[in-house]
Amino acid sequence: MFFPISHAHVSPIYLVIVGFVIGVLGGFFGVGGSFIAGPALRAVGIDWNFAVGTDLAHIVGKSVVAAKRHRALGNVDLRLGLIMALGTIAGAEGGAQLIQMLKRAGNVNFVVSIVSIVIYVGISGFMIWESSKTMAQLKGRKKTTARDSKSDQSAFEHVTKAIQRWRVPPLISLPQSGVTISLWIILLVAFVGGLFSGFLGGGAGYIRMPSMVYVLGIPTHLAVGTDLFEIIISASYGTFSHAIKGNVDILIALVMNTGAAVGAQLGAISTQYFTGPKIRLAFVPLPLIGAAIVIYTMFSGHKL
Amino acid sequence: MSPRSKTAVRRTLRAFALEIVIYAALVTGYFFAVLHFLGGWLVGLETGHIRVYAAVSILLIIGQAAVLEAITTGLMRLLRGGRSE
Numbered sequence: 372m373f374f375p376i377s378h379a380h381v382s383p384i385y386l387v388i389v390g391f392v393i394g395v396l397g398g399f400f401g402v403g404g405s406f407i408a409g410p411a412l413r414a415v416g417i418d419w420n421f422a423v424g425t426d427l428a429h430i431v432g433k434s435v436v437a438a439k440r441h442r443a444l445g446n447v448d449l450r451l452g453l454i455m456a457l458g459t460i461a462g463a464e465g466g467a468q469l470i471q472m473l474k475r476a477g478n479v480n481f482v483v484s485i486v487s488i489v490i491y492v493g494i495s496g497f498m499i500w501e502s503s504k505t506m507a508q509l510k511g512r513k514k515t516t517a518r519d520s521k522s523d524q525s526a527f528e529h530v531t532k533a534i535q536r537w538r539v540p541p542l543i544s545l546p547q548s549g550v551t552i553s554l555w556i557i558l559l560v561a562f563v564g565g566l567f568s569g570f571l572g573g574g575a576g577y578i579r580m581p582s583m584v585y586v587l588g589i590p591t592h593l594a595v596g597t598d599l600f601e602i603i604i605s606a607s608y609g610t611f612s613h614a615i616k617g618n619v620d621i622l623i624a625l626v627m628n629t630g631a632a633v634g635a636q637l638g639a640i641s642t643q644y645f646t647g648p649k650i651r652l653a654f655v656p657l658p659l660i661g662a663a664i665v666i667y668t669m670f671s672g673h674k675l
Numbered sequence: 676m677s678p679r680s681k682t683a684v685r686r687t688l689r690a691f692a693l694e695i696v697i698y699a700a701l702v703t704g705y706f707f708a709v710l711h712f713l714g715g716w717l718v719g720l721e722t723g724h725i726r727v728y729a730a731v732s733i734l735l736i737i738g739q740a741a742v743l744e745a746i747t748t749g750l751m752r753l754l755r756g757g758r759s760e
Binding site for chain 2 (some may be wrong): 387407428611612
């Protein structure tokens with residue numbers, strides 16, 4: 372099928388399948404999935420600028436579906452999501468500026484590649500350690516029932532509690548997440564997520580979702596749902612910004628979104644059957660895939 | 676996973692398989708409608724009014740997502756006898 376905006380010939384079935392896969396991942400883990408969508412669009416000959424912009428537009432649609440489903444399951448903290456969106460947008464702008472500085476210095480590709488590999492591998496390594504330790508601790512205790520599967524436990528809880536004791540006003544009460552925390556800590560977490568989003572590309576959900584769990588102390592199910600809600604706002608901003616630069620083929624995004632609508636629901640509903648530590652352990656391969664893509668790009672010289 | 680959870684998962688997956696078949700038929704019709712009615716107009720907007728195109732793109736993707744979510748939830752409810760999750 373010919374898509375006249377990007378002048379690309381792509382099978383709609385391929386786009387629906389890619390959308391479905393990303394939808395499942397997004398609904399289950401609360402990530403945008405740009406590390407799969409970007410290369411998948413590039414693989415069928417869509418120009419890199421269109422791949423990035425169109426992917427962002429598709430992420431908006433997929434996140435609406437998944438966030439609505441998570442909201443129905445009680446997994447979205449609207450107040451937290453709105454505050455985080457502000458920090459993310461500011462951070463994304465900061466990340467883009469950082470890229471410009473590195474471009475001028477002439478070593479942008481090397482620095483971004485090394486930083487991203489360290490970050491991705493670090494997150495995966497930490498999450499393997501933490502979720503395995505938490506699951507080992509929970510093994511001896513009574514079986515988790517469906518009702519308390521959302522009340523999260525973490526082997527890193529003592530550090531999270533120490534961060535929450537840093538009570539610099541104004542303090543924000545988040546009754547849905549069961550946390551009262553300084554506004555500055557929320558903004559800092561969101562800003563760092565946004566910074567990586569602007570610096571490394573994509574939505575950086577694989578940094579923000581774990582940060583919400585380990586730094587802010589948000590239960591995993593709520594972190595997934597709230598991250599998706601926050602992505603709607605930040606990805607809409609990114610979509611608008613890319614669209615006015617002529618980087619968005621909305622027809623491709625609309626086709627992808629038909630697959631994502633089913634996948635996102637499947638992913639979101641599936642979270643009900645898993646406890647927080649299990650979701651976090653299953654999350655581990657995602658940053659590693661991101662790292663593998665960067666390593667491939669470094670050694671082959673081809674940008675996926 | 677307890678036997679009750681396993682039954683629930685199996686029921687959800689069966690409902691999903693049926694949902695996908697119905698959904699695929701709806702989506703095929705939708706492709707042609709969108710590309711036929713909106714394709715030319717969107718290309719015109721993209722070349723002549725890029726800011727309007729940017730705003731329309733966001734509205735379209737959010738609108739489509741909301742409609743698709745309602746359809747899939749409705750189908751799930753229908754196929755699973757009143758429950759959508």
